[in-house]
Each structure stands twice: as C-alpha cells, then as structure tokens.
Amino acid sequence: MELSTLLLFIPACFALNLAPGPNNLLSVSNATRYGFRASCAAGLGRLLAFVGMIALAASGLAVVLHASELLFHAIKITGALYLFWLAWQLWRAEPAVGEEKGDTGEAGVLRLARQEFLVAVGNPKAILIFTAFLPQFVDPARPVAAQFALLGALFLAFEMVAIAIYAAIGSRLRRWFAQPRGKRIFNRACAGLLSGAGLGLLLARRA
Incomplete structure (x- = not known):
C-alpha cells in the first residue's frame, strides 16, 4: 500500500472514530457511572463487533446488506429498539446504588x-461504513486481504484511542455530577441522547 494512501486514510479514519455516536455516548455514560477503567474495558465489546464487520467487508459478504433492504431494516429496527431500552434503563437508574464499585467487577x-x-x-x-469507506x-x-488487515488494524487502534478519549470526558463529568441529584440529571440527559440516536437510526436509509 502506498504511503500517500495511508496519509489520506489516517485523518479520515480518525475523524470517523471521534464522531459522536451511540457507542461513544455509551462510553461517556459508563465512565460517569462506573469510572474510566470500566468504560475502557467495556469498549472491548465494541471492538469485537468491529472486527466482525471488518471481516465481513474484507470477504465481500457485507454487500448483502446493500442488496437486502429487508435485512437492513431488520437490523436498524432491532438496534433502535435496543437503544430505546438502554435509554429507559438509564432514565430509571437509581444513581446512588451500585455505581461506584459494586458493578465494576468482572x-x-x-x-x-x-x-x-x-x-x-x-x-x-x-x-x-466498512463496506463503503475502507x-x-x-x-x-x-x-x-493484507490491505484490509492493515486498514482494519489502524481503524481498531484509532477506535481504542476514541474510547479512551470519551471515557476520559465521562470521568471529568463524573466529578461535576458527584451528587445523586446531579447523576440523575446526567443519566436522564444521556437517556434523551440515546433515544435521539435510536430515532435517528429508525430514520436512516441505505446510501
């Protein structure tokens, strides 16, 4: 792969990693509720999902998503409903219970x-994104295959940086919302943003 190609890919890729979205919002929320380390560790679940998506893109199987409108709608409706469920859980969460140490075990x-x-x-x-961008x-x-492996590895590395950045933001906000009332306000604000992300997902159309 040409060095000039990598120099174009790196800033564009990092911009995608840093873009606000449901997962990055979740990192902020988790850091605020459970701390920086727990939020970063939780981000491994996101990375695992992205590894699978990169593999699909490299194998060409992700083209099925472009071809099948039914599959696209099924995935986005399921994803939106899950975001709404997470938002409801955050809205109802009792901030004074189990958010300092109790829920940060394995x-x-x-x-x-x-x-x-x-x-x-x-x-x-x-x-x-993986199908159209990479x-x-x-x-x-x-x-x-080797090029997809390199680009995928770079994407995952930048995603780890993004997870740490958003978790650090959440850790700072945790100090500002130290009292139960402040935590409740923040949780409900995150719940509103997750609901908005779910609504945006429902309105999303295939490119």
Whole structure:
C-alpha cells in the first residue's frame, strides 16, 4: 500500500472514530457511572463487533446488506429498539446504588461490554461504513486481504484511542455530577441522547 494512501486514510479514519455516536455516548455514560477503567474495558465489546464487520467487508459478504433492504431494516429496527431500552434503563437508574464499585467487577464489565457489542452490531450504518469507506483505500492490483488487515488494524487502534478519549470526558463529568441529584440529571440527559440516536437510526436509509 502506498504511503500517500495511508496519509489520506489516517485523518479520515480518525475523524470517523471521534464522531459522536451511540457507542461513544455509551462510553461517556459508563465512565460517569462506573469510572474510566470500566468504560475502557467495556469498549472491548465494541471492538469485537468491529472486527466482525471488518471481516465481513474484507470477504465481500457485507454487500448483502446493500442488496437486502429487508435485512437492513431488520437490523436498524432491532438496534433502535435496543437503544430505546438502554435509554429507559438509564432514565430509571437509581444513581446512588451500585455505581461506584459494586458493578465494576468482572460480571459488571462483561455486562457493559455486551451492551457496547450489541449497540455496535445493531447499527447497520457501521457495516456500511466498512463496506463503503475502507474499500476506497484498497488497491485491487495488490493483495486485498493484507490491505484490509492493515486498514482494519489502524481503524481498531484509532477506535481504542476514541474510547479512551470519551471515557476520559465521562470521568471529568463524573466529578461535576458527584451528587445523586446531579447523576440523575446526567443519566436522564444521556437517556434523551440515546433515544435521539435510536430515532435517528429508525430514520436512516441505505446510501
């Protein structure tokens, strides 16, 4: 792969990683409720989902999503409903219970990672990004699999940075919303944003 291609890919890719979205919002919320480390660990669920999407894009199977309107709608409706459910859970959450240490053990982190995973796989636009974005930087005259592997590895590395950045933002906000009333306000604000993301997903159309 040409160095000039990588120099074009890196800033464009990092901009996508840093763009606000359901998963990044979830990182902020998790850091505010459970701390920086728990939020970063939960982000591994998102990375696992993206590994699968990159593999689909590299194998060409993701083209099925372009071809099947029914599949696209099924994924986006399921993803939107899950975002609405998460928003409802946040809205009803009691901030004074289980948000400092009780839910940050292995079982708690696995639960948060599962949420990150499901939010990622429930967003068909994420698959479309890998299908439409990554191939633009692949030279068909060279080994395609190796190029997808390199671009995918860079995307995942930048995604880890984005997870840490949003988790750090959440950690800072955690200090501002230290009291139960402040936590409740923040949780409900996040619930509103997640609901908005779910609505946006319902309105999304295939490119």
